[in-house]
Amino acid sequence: MKVAIAGATTGVGRCIAESILARGTHTLIVLSRSAEIPALAERGAIVVPVSYDSPQSLVAALAGVHTVISAIGVHPRSPDSDPQVALVRAAVSANVTRFIPSGWSGTDGGKDDVVELYRYKQPVLDALRQSNLKWSHPENGIFMNYLATPTKGVATLTPLKFWIDVENCKATIPGDGNIKLAYTAIEDVGESVAKALDVPGEWPQSLRIVGALVTHNELVKIAEKVRGGCKPFEVVYKSADEFTKDLVPNPPSIYVNTTTQFSLALLEGRFSFESNFDGVSHQFVQPAEFLQKWWSGLSNQAFGAYM
Known part of the structure; x- marks a missing residue:
């Protein structure tokens, strides 16, 4: 069957595209604002340049496509200028069967989502x-790969540090650190989605792909053991009230408060859930294995070889 993906240049979209190509069971159409993505085209992807301001180009690109997968970044936009909304409308016109909008994080918080950036997912969901x-x-x-920042373990993601800074042996943890959280390697997300395409029947409306349920306290203990020479970690625990006080009023950018808002979402339980798609069999990388791979025996002086 034909599968189209938007947002495959980097991030989770790139991992999904590579996994689909590796399995080789479906024709992959890559929707691109630019005409060239050689790394995917050389592996068999059909790269189609599109304009999200041109409904005709989108409908033409989706001819014969069964499933559309979006990994387009969520940004503040009006519905009339939202590329995902344009893609949904084109998918309807092209008689596409299934659509996966850009989510790839925690549960949907709706129009009042504590993560302000995620409120802008609502137009495409509507x-x-x-x-x-x-x-x-x-x-x-949470993408497990962020725990590997700044090594090559971040894969196709932008290097970022959220609650645990393994490089500097520090952690700022929401709550008491005992909340079970969904952590998944981006490579496992890509492979799971590629495998899901072969599963007949309905998919859950909330498609949950989880590599491991682990607490931040457990992650710190694993990281301390792996890093060895810099233990124990310097750990700070913060309450919801403390994170709320950290919010910058009238910030110059919507992204200023994003990490703090993620912390509040975590405390709401928005990252605490299990996988719910039993049709996919996959061996997920576990936190201890992941941290061991990217941090065991790695001194600060050796970072250059891993970046």
């Missing part, structure tokens, strides 16, 4: 609810 498309919101929790 468009899907009003369509005849089958759709599933992808939820994989």
